[in-house]
Amino acid sequence: MSKEKSTIIYTLTDEAPYLATAAFLPIIRTFTAPADIEVVESDISVAARILAEFPDCLSDEQKVPNNLSALGKLTLLPDTNIIKLPNISAALGQLTAAIKELQFQGYKIPNYPENPQTEEEKAIRARYSKCLGSSVNPVLREGNSDRRAPAAVKRYARNNPHSMGKWSQASRTHVSHMHGGDFYSSEKSMVMPQACDVRMDLVTKSGKTVVLKEKVSLLEGEIIDSMFMSKKALCKFYEDEIQDAYETRVMFSLHVKATMMKVSHPIVFGHAVKIFYKTAFEKHGELFKQLGVNPNNGLSSVYEKIATLPSSKREEIINDLHACHEHNPELAMVDSAKGITNLHSPNDVIVDASMPAMIRAGGKMWGADGRLKDTKAVMPESTFARIYQEMINFCKTHGNFDPVTMGSVPNVGLMAQQAEEYGSHDKTFEIAEPGVARVVTLDGTVLLEQNVEEGDIWRMCQVKDAPIRDWVKLAVTRARQSNTPAVFWLDEYRPHEAELIKKVTRYLKDHDTTGLDIQIMSQTRAMRYTLERIIRGKDTISVTGNILRDYLTDLFPILELGTSAKMLSVVPLMNGGGLFETGAGGSAPKHVKQLVEENHLRWDSLGEFLALAVSIEDVGIKKNNPKAKILAKTLDEATGQLLENRKSPSSRTGELDNRGSQFYLALYWAQALAAQTEDKELQAHFTKLAKQLKDNEEKIVSELSVVQGKSVDIGGYYKPDLKKLEQVMRPSATLNEIIGSAK
Ligand SMILES: NC(=O)C1=CN([C@@H]2O[C@H](COP(=O)(O)OP(=O)(O)OC[C@H]3O[C@@H](n4cnc5c(N)ncnc54)[C@H](OP(=O)(O)O)[C@@H]3O)[C@@H](O)[C@H]2O)C=CC1
Ligand SMILES: O=C(O)CCC(=O)C(=O)O
Ligand SMILES: [Mg+2]
16 A cells, blocks of 8 residues: 555535534544545635635734635645535625624724725725635536435435425416526527637727726637626516516515525525515615615615614614515515515525425425415526426426435536636626627627616626536446436527537547437426436436536435435546535535524534545545545445434434434444454454444433533634534543544
């Protein structure tokens, strides 16, 4: 075996996964040390990213390195091995809350200038905007996405089916999307015949040329798209849908992804807020403007900004807001107990998680009275909304899916090198005045142009040729390795996808596809085809663009497994390294609340366990490290044991939680290492650990459970205090002692 030390980089992120890491890292290090694998941390939490942007405001002790940028560079190297946990893609409310907390902790960073006037304020805002929305994933995902439910996980779900709401043919739940004026209907696309630099500008009706983006460097073969969403059409759509929901007495809900589509979707969300609360916004428009109310941050922005007003004025506004509910449909709730609606904050309802939850619940969402009801799920962009309607149609006809018998839908997703929507963040603009929006080469040739009006959202997306080739290759590899049909979900009527289809057809010829079943279908057909197979217990790989990668890898796992936390989520980096993501879901804010209030962490670290196994296996293969290979294999066995013995965390306080589940993983892993005979050294080492853990099982489990039920202090939400966190997350002295001494 090579004696070279290998490194796995373990990211520190936010919220529940960060809490879980505080307990899990010491365990990991105890297991990897004998295989000469060093596990190093890299803090890419939203708090760390903010601090890294403002070294000039911090004392020397407070300064932190820009880990994200360093990791971004490492993703280009073949040796890189990163485990990436879910992180906050901050909506503005989350960003400002994090800033406030850091200021409170003594970091002298500036306030977020919501309405920057001076050059200095504009510069501060530009720095903060680097921490907004999806700003980690597009940097690290230098490869395409391979997400699937491992066999043991699928088997567990079949043997222990989660609850599923019943679908009725009489359900009135449906999806509403725009039929014109959205990105889909305006999209133009082209393939770059050669590399060149372009700019994005607006030639206004009054004859000015406003440069919106000075330079975008494009490569030969790159697909670029220009598209816009019409503000007029969007507002008319909302008016009609709100009225329709009111007349037909069905609940209204809005589903966007304001975090990942960090420029366009907050605007899309804000228009819904302004239209739903139209009379109040009309009456108090001037005052709201003065106060700096930003509807793109949801109704919570109104409540926040009016807090300083005299109580009589405040009450008047609140009454006017409430009055809007009288002539409007009922709104779906995020938290009915607290009166928090679907329009409260743009990061409360994130489409990839919210739509599957609704479909799993039989097409229902919570009403203000705490009851589940049918809903009009409004998703303005028609591009992908239709897949959900297709699934709803299917459920109405066939009833709910059965986790015991249903097949599986792994995904191969295009996302490398800021593909598609990931690359649109700095190329999305709210148009200030009517004119022609253009993508122009620096020598003046117009490549794409469209007429836009004030308030329209115009954007450019791009996808480079190399990621497309890699994506096709990954699809063929997965189809071959799993002997499963693969379907490219591509719509020939969408200009961007028509170009993709041409490339896919061409690049498929580079591979031996004999005996493989690989097809290309529009999204709705692909959904229908996949569902016809799923109810027959058959698996189908979905090969999709970036948005559907995101949507489908929550949708199918939530239906199949009850959660997307149990997904294996691998990003084979294009230059040979590996990015191993954990699960396919987010960072579960409500889990933190439960920990702080009741000292119970329901977060399931199964995603981390699965990611760790493939990450260690990667070390084993690339570094020719047989001990690592054994560690990976036995970790997989341990994960299987954990599922079989039902040692996953429970959601109920007092029962086994994340920490207990991690203890069992350690026990089963040590036992599996003790049982193997390939490596005597590892066997001897872990036999002792396995015995100690087993002998103390009862004591450890009791130490982990006795602390539950009381509130705890972790010293911060976005930047917890390390000592306090360690105390809370590692409450078993016995376990700590055994893990510490075994290293
Ligand atoms: N890869 C990434 O970095 C991603 C980051 N995010 C970020 O995460 C945050 C929250 O996003 P949201 O859309 O609310 O989605 P989440 O996936 O965080 O939450 C939805 C629900 O899913 C369940 N869940 C998710 N993961 C786990 C797990 N490991 N163990 C147990 N239950 C789990 C929980 O439901 P319950 O408790 O009811 O069982 C949770 O409340 C946002 O800030 C978002 O930007 C979102 C997606 C991906
Ligand atoms: O990048 C993000 O903001 C979210 C990513 C996500 O939801 C996913 O990868 O599933
Ligand atoms: Mg997602």
